[in-house]
Amino acid sequence: MVSNLAKKRDMWSLITLGIIVIYAFVLVFPLIALLKESFTAGKDGAFSMDYFFKFFGKKYYYGALFNSMKVTVAVTIASVILATPLAYIMTTVKIKGKIYLQILILISSMAPPFIGAYSWILLLGRNGVVTNFMRDVFHLGTPDIYGFLGITLVLTLQLTPLIYMFLMGALKSIDNSLLEAAESMGYTGISKLVKVVMPLIVPTILAGALMVFMRALADFGTPMLIGEGFMTLPVLIFNEFISEMGGNDGFAAAISVIVIIIALTIFLIQKYISNRKSFSMNALHPIKEKKESGMKNFLSHVYVYGFIALAILPQLYVVYTAFLKTSGRIFVKGYSLDSFRQAFDRVGDAILNTFMLGLTAIVFVVIIAIFIGYVTVRKRTSATNALDVISMVPYIVPGSVMGIALLLAFNSKPLLLSGTAAIMVISFVIRRLPYTIRSSAAIVHQISPSVEEASASLGASTLKTFTRITLPMMIPGVISGAILSWVTIISELSTSIILYTAKTRTMTIAVYTEVVRGNYGIAAALSTILIAITIISLLIFFKLTGQKEVSI
CATH class of the missing domain: 1.10.3720.10 (MetI-like)
Known part of the structure; x- marks a missing residue:
């Protein structure tokens, strides 16, 4: 005993x-302390839903929710669209300097997003280098880096490598015989990617998309620097919690609870879909890189080098200005x-x-x-x-x-x-x-x-x-x-x-x-x-x- x-x-x-x-x-x-604070109002600390009614009662507040969802969904979709062909090309095509390119992709994802935002201000801001060059030389305007488009651009370039890293692991688990069978049936290029490869990596895409969604939803520095009135939930929470006019802890807590509910809901939906579509793969003959020629080789290199150039540009320009x-x-x-x-x-x-x-x-x-x-x-x-x-x-x-x-x-x-x-x-x-x-x-x-x-x-x-x-x-x-x-x-x-x-x-x-x-x-x-x-x-x-x- x-x-x-x-x-x-x-x-x-x-x-x-x-x-x-x-x-x-x-x-x-x-x-628990956060949850308690969100449902407490008044000096007596009685249970109250006032903070939640306040949030959904004014467009200024619930508009930040729509803005956050707009940015987050846009960044997630754009990241998936960019990362999928990037990972596929890097896995199946021999790209010159691949080892160094992979390191650059990783570096671009590890730097804080707000550094990218700050760099793009220096490049495309109202007095940015590119802005001044285009105006003085070609008398042309440049896209506005501030607001929704700027936030989406910065976060997409920052977070696409996350999905890329997920997909690189998944693509190594696909047996090359499946691709060879697809090619024998007439599927090549984009059709092979869409019809054969993507269905196999859907669970991985969902897992990567979830991480991007969470990171984009939680990002504070980027919208704070280049939002210019485009209010998102993290910025709203910060402003309400740390305000020069006296912060409102309870209201900030209530907004935080709303964010947690949204994040948890998306997480559970992703888990449910992934579990229904999950399966195991064991590659006896892993995908091998092929040396392509002609237009396919050219377009593959243009896509890879083009994305990496854009993704790493903020870091390079920051180093230069230092x-x-x-x-x-x-x-x-x-x-x-x-x-x-x-x-x-x-x-x-x-x-x-x-x-x-x-x-x-x-x-x-x-x-x-x-x-x-x-x-x-x-x-x-x-x-x-x-x-x-x-x-x-x-x-x-x-x-x-x-x-x-x-x-x-x-x-x-x-x-x-x-x-x-x-x-x-x-x-x-x-x-x-x-x-x-x-x-x-x-x-x-x-x-x-x-x-x-x-x-x-x-x-x-x-x-x-x-x-x-x-x-x-x-x-x-x-x-x-x-x-x-x-x-x-x-x-x-x-x-x-x-x-x-x-x-x-x-x-x-x-x-x-x-x-x-x-x-x-x-x-x-x-x-x-x-x-x-x-x-x-x-x-x-x-x-x-x-x-x-x-x-x-």
Whole structure:
């Protein structure tokens, strides 16, 4: 009887319980606090639906909902349309410089979207380089980068690589014999893609589209910089929560709840459709690249190079402007390192904070992800299944919403964490854990249980088997996931903009602040540093994993 009880309370059960308690404290509790605040009105704190009636009672408020859905749907559709042929061409056609192109695609997706928005302002803004060139030389106007079209352009170029990475993994699972059979029946080119390939990758397209939808719905920096009156929900939440005239926490919470409901609904619809259309593929003969010739080869290269040129252009131009001379806030002729000097002088603390907060978060991410990745694969119980679901909730909850939830939960004693580095680290950990959890779980799947059974049969304890046998084998997957988590942490804005103080601002906050103030030189210097860190992190990822691409 005692031995059975001991088995139930083994090390892994206690670890699982401990992690669930942590999630209950830093995720579930804040979301409950958010929900409670949204239904509370007046000084007596009585139950009320007033905030929701207020939202749907004025066009200014519910118009932001329609604007967000308009942008999000447009970006999702455009990303799918662009990413599908891009992934197909990169998989089936020999493209010159493919290895480097894949790295550029990845870099374009990892930079914060608002840096792309800021770059396009420099290029196509009212006083942008391209705008002035077209007006002075050809006497022509350029498309307006502000508002719906600008937001859609920036987010589409930013998020298309996400679907591309999903599709690259799926296309490798398609057996080449299916394509050969299709060709023997007269399906070639676009018809083969539409009639044969796309039906096979529908679940993957839906999964990628869901991620794009969530990212576009949650993005704060892009519409804030180039929206110009085109109000979206994240901007509305920010304005209502942090207002110069006195924020309304309850109303911001109510809008946040509406956003969560929308995101959860889309998530459940995607899961339902994916489950109905899901099937497994095992490619005995994976698709191989073919060296094409003539018009097909030309158009393939034009499409790939054209998309990558547009996607990477914002980052390249930001790097270029970082080395221009400045006179006050204005760029002048010549090159210098003045912007970098000013950046270190004015916001050097933000650079240090980014590393300190980010690295601290990564330590917790790695430790927690190792345990979650292991128990959700090896110790399947109702508790570990619940943990698996809870750990993925941050995929659904937008960053600004999560930031407000954390502030509402930890803004009074004895849980006073607002304004501290701790609340920043908590937000980084819970929002970026899924990347490392997925890679950790994936590598555990590849480790044969017989290895651990052999260790146990030789008398090794559960802890010793894990630390000496399993953990060393998990390290490559854990590190690769941690690097991707790190890249997303240093580019985090939507949560940080809610939680930061003068002592905890990060580089993304500093970039955003300098852009708003018009200090484009300093903003460009900081952005360049962020881009450099991203590139170095990705190169380390490729080195450690031996991969030349990232597929999800």
